[in-house]
Amino acid sequence: MSKLSRRDTLVLGAGLALGAPTLARAQAAAPRVVVIGGGWGGATAAKQLKIIDPRIDVTMVEPKEAFVTCPYSNLVLAGKRELASITFNYRALTEVFGVRHVRAMATAIDAGARTVTLSNGTSLSYDRLIVSPGISINWGSIEGYVEAAAERMPHAWEPGAQTTLLRRQLEAMPDGGTFVLSAPPNPFRCPPGPYERVSMIADYFKRTKPRAKIVIMDAKETFSKQGLFTQGWNLLYPGMIEWRGRQADGTVSRVDPAAMEVETELGTKVKADVFNIVPPQRAARIALDAGLANNSGWCPINASTMESTLRPGVHVVGDATIAGGLPKSGFAAYSQAKLAATAVAAALSGRTPVLPPVLVNTCYSHVGTDYGISVAHVVRPQGNLFVEVQGSGGVSAANDPEARRRESVYADGWYDAITEAIWGATRA
Ligand SMILES: Cc1cc2nc3c(=O)[nH]c(=O)nc-3n(C[C@H](O)[C@H](O)[C@H](O)COP(=O)(O)OP(=O)(O)OC[C@H]3O[C@@H](n4cnc5c(N)ncnc54)[C@H](O)[C@@H]3O)c2cc1C
Structure with missing residues (x-):
């Protein structure tokens, strides 16, 4: 984490003063916001509320002592980063x-009584609630893919122990072995993520097991940044990566971890040395239990405020939402959280936010060493969805080696800047 600047030291002073007993009394009537989740959306919202108005009493409910990011976990799998660095x-x-x-853990939300029940037996009252709990794995939606199966065929879609497990399996795989990644149907967390993962694993194999083979079994017919990924794979890893889309019998419908085998919807059996099953997903448990999600398994919101259309006074941000033109990305969660914090602070002080918001998302992917690609979105709220600002965004230029080199540098800059903005000591 970065050192404190003079400006941050002043903020630090303010933060400490909030804890002083005399001021604490003066704060007794301060509006209370509870934030569920301390990831990309939750930590951003909590920090942003304090930046907008330090008098707001902000409680962030998050079981973890420290947060491991999914972004850059694919570089951990490639042996290019340590888990500690993310x-x-x-x-x-x-x-x-x-x-x-x-x-x-938040175990229940009572939107009528405006309370959140916690796993430690206590409860919190709030004036506004912001919920950014991420995703849950839809266990069993692929036959046999239950929690125990992930110990043999990791998903590594929630980082930490699963990332380490998959990395160990990749290290133990013999040269000439086969790695299979099963990619889910839309929508899911991080649309380019499976393809960046395959790229980073190919980069690792190229250095250490050049005879290895990679097969992507995909439940989709197309995927994010497909042209740019395919171009990179042909250039950097010729013959190593095979992509089987849905029409080419790519959808995995059953897994057998004991036999290290999967079966497709057309009944084809595929064996491999290492399987990475990225399964279908839905909003995190608390969002489902609290009635924030509709039949799709995701949470509808008013895109101008991120307030739930199903539970008034509760704002949902990040992967759990149905956001239209914004993908399920950390950058999108960050942008949505700032919007939610602004809307919540305004509602608590009886103001209306001044400007119609424009939100930004850029997803960088590493395809190889010094080889990056990106896709950008610029969106505005329209009813319950975000819609693309016409003529904005898009994927980065193809056939441009200098752009590839620069985008890998930009990706590193993006990661350092946004993680500092969310969990660091600077205001952003
Ligand atoms: C391999 C991979 C690579 C990725 N790369 C990128 C990238 O390069 N760029 C990018 O922008 N995005 C990337 N993403 C996507 C990004 O990780 C997610 O979009 C982002 O984490 C979503 O933020 P969130 O706040 O919705 O959820 P999270 O960041 O997952 O945070 C949710 C938090 O809520 C907590 N929580 C859950 N339930 C409860 C509860 N009941 N009570 C209390 N706390 C709870 C969890 O412990 C967790 O800490 C990647 C994802 C993957 C899997």
């Missing part, structure tokens, strides 16, 4: 900005 603590949020971190 792990962030909450000290700046609590000590510098004055966010209260309660280490517990």
Whole structure:
């Protein structure tokens, strides 16, 4: 985490003052916001509320002591990064900005009574609630893919122990072995993620097991940045990566971890040395249990405020939402969280936010060493969805080696800047 600047030291002073007993009394009537989740959306919302108005009493409910990011976990799989380098603590949020971190799971939300029940047996009252709990794996939607199966065929779609497990399996795989990644149907967390993962694993194989083979079994007919990924694979890893889309019998419908085998919807059996099953997903458990999700398994929102269309006073951000033109990305969760914090702070003080918001998302992917690609979105709220601003965004230029080199540098810059903006001591 970066050092404190003079400006941050002043903020730090303010944060500490909030804890002083005399001021604490003066804060008794301060509006209370509870934030569920301390990931990309939750930590951003909690910090942003304190930046907008330090008097707001912000409690972030998150069981983890430190957060491991999914972004850049594919580089951990490639042996290019350590898990520690993508792990962030909450000290700046609590000590510098004055966010209260309660280490517990939220187990229930009563939107009528405006309370959140916690796994430690206590409950919190709120004036507004922001929920950014991410995804849950839709266990059993692929036959046999239950939690125990992920110990043999990891998903590594929630980082940490699963990332380490998959990395160990890749290290143990013999040269000449086969790695299979099963990619889910839309919508899912990080549309380019499976293809960046395959690229990074190919980069690792090229250095250490050049005879290895990679097969992507895909439940879709197309995928994010397909042209740019395919171009990179042909250039960097000729003959190593095979993509089987849905029409080419790519959809995995059953897994057999004991036999290290999967079966497709047309009944074809495929064996491999290492399987990475990225399964179908839906909103995290708490969002489902609290009635924030509709039949799709995701949460509809008013895109101008991120307020749930199903539970008034509850704002949902990040992967759990149905967001239209914004993908399920960390950058999108960050942008949505800032919008939600602005809307919540305005509602608590009886103001209306001034400008119609424009939100930005850029997803960088590493295809190889010094080889990056990107897709950008610029969107505006329209009813319950975000819609693309006409003529904006798009994928980066193909056939441009200098752009590939620069985009790998931009990707690193993006990661450093946004993680500092979310979990670091600077205001952003
Ligand atoms: C391999 C991979 C690579 C990726 N690369 C990129 C990338 O390069 N760029 C990008 O922008 N995005 C990327 N993403 C996507 C990004 O990780 C997600 O979009 C982002 O994490 C979504 O943020 P969120 O706040 O919705 O959920 P999360 O960041 O997952 O945060 C959810 C938090 O809520 C907590 N929580 C859940 N339930 C409860 C509860 N009941 N009570 C309390 N806390 C709870 C969890 O512990 C968790 O800490 C990638 C994803 C993957 C899998």
